[in-house]
Amino acid sequence: xxxxxxxxxxxxxxxxxxxxxxxxxxxxxxxxxxxxxxxxxxxxxxxxxxxxxxxxxxxxxxxxxxxxxxxxxxxxxxxxxxxxxxxxxxxxxxxxxxxxxxxxxxxxxxxxxxxxx
Amino acid sequence: xxxxxxxxxxxxxxxxxxxxxxxxxxxxxxxxxxxxxxxxxxxxxxxxxxxxxxxxxxxxxxxxxxxxxxxxxxxxxxxxxxxxxxxxxxxxxxxxxxxxxxxxxxxxxx
Numbered sequence: 001x002x003x004x005x006x007x008x009x010x011x012x013x014x015x016x017x018x019x020x021x022x023x024x025x026x027x028x029x030x031x032x033x034x035x036x037x038x039x040x041x042x043x044x045x046x047x048x049x050x051x052x053x054x055x056x057x058x059x060x061x062x063x064x065x066x067x068x069x070x071x072x073x074x075x076x077x078x079x080x081x082x083x084x085x086x087x088x089x090x091x092x093x094x095x096x097x098x099x100x101x102x103x104x105x106x107x108x109x110x111x112x113x114x115x116x117x
Numbered sequence: 118x119x120x121x122x123x124x125x126x127x128x129x130x131x132x133x134x135x136x137x138x139x140x141x142x143x144x145x146x147x148x149x150x151x152x153x154x155x156x157x158x159x160x161x162x163x164x165x166x167x168x169x170x171x172x173x174x175x176x177x178x179x180x181x182x183x184x185x186x187x188x189x190x191x192x193x194x195x196x197x198x199x200x201x202x203x204x205x206x207x208x209x210x211x212x213x214x215x216x217x218x219x220x221x222x223x224x225x226x227x
Contacts, residue, residue: 035216037162044119045154045162045205047216061215095161102209103152103167104216110161 004108022096030074033099121219139206
């Protein structure tokens with residue numbers, strides 16, 4: 001069974017940093033693109049970015065470029081999202097999701113990030 | 118500001134059919150595969166349709182997808198109370214070089 005479990009969320013001050021993790025199991029992690037997406041309270045889905053199988057290729061949504069960094073460790077079956085210079089508008093539930101057939105086919109349960117002083 | 122436009126809400130009685138549109142452009146819907154996601158209240162999104170009209174295993178055939186030009190459509194037949202959820206379309210945008218989601222549609226079963 002495919003499982004994706006996010007961790008590392010919480011409260012951070014504006015301008016601060018936070019690192020999210022996503023632990024994957026139930027599939028061969030190293031053979032899939034992986035994605036991060038987010039959803040602000042009461043709002044729609046927003047794609048954050050993705051990373052290819054060996055971590056050599058990464059893409060980001062414009063509003064995250066230069067502030068967010070996606071990485072992975074295939075030896076630990078883990079995906080990461082380093083978030084820097086956080087703003088109030090970055091507050092959201094963050095999801096990791098597996099990429100397959102031009103879609104996001106499995107999603108984690110999500111982790112809440114709150115940005116407030 | 119999403120580049121894919123969906124109606125904010127649709128509703129119908131149990132057993133009836135609803136359709137949800139997803140309107141984009143040639144850089145996204147028109148030339149890339151469209152997926153549909155269902156988000157039940159308080160839960161993570163779930164893939165319903167991939168590559169325009171394919172259902173993952175376990176998704177009932179009451180759910181169907183289609184695409185024509187720069188618009189895609191999700192159909193739900195035999196509507197059930199358990200179908201009350203938010204539905205999002207999604208696709209790659211070749212100009213923005215990002216994945217994009219639709220604005221989302223809330224389905225209400227009357």
